[in-house]
Amino acid sequence: MPDTRSASLSATFAALADPTRRSILERLSRGEATVTQVAEPLEMSLPAVSKHLRVLESAGLMNRRRMGRTHYLELNPEPMRKAREWIDFYRRFWEGSLDSLANYLENEIEPENGNSGSSGPPQS
DSSP, rough: OOOOOHHHHHHHHHHHSSOOOHHHHHHHHHHHTHHHHHHHTTTSOOOHHHHHHHHHHHSEEEEEEETEEEEEEEEEHHHHHHHHHHHHHHHHHHHHHHHHHHHHIIIIIIHHHOOOOOOOOOOO
């Protein structure tokens, strides 16, 4: 069973997987906005936009504040920071692994073939 951190990370990536939700987050990155302001450029109904907002809110990527009948939305970047940290960890792992593979190929394979400067297959 996944732990809380894993579930949170999964919710973040699931929310970011949709282009409409990414568009909403991009809009909120410029500052607080009302639901109407966020929905205006999107070519969908207000109930459809509300579903996207609920996904973002449940993933913790967005905060909602109500003032009377108006809902104000703001970006919460913390889940994206955690996703970036996760990606950075694996990026460093893969870069290190690929560097090790490159070193191995340069130091072990080519001297065995006796083609230190040749770029083509060995000639017989």
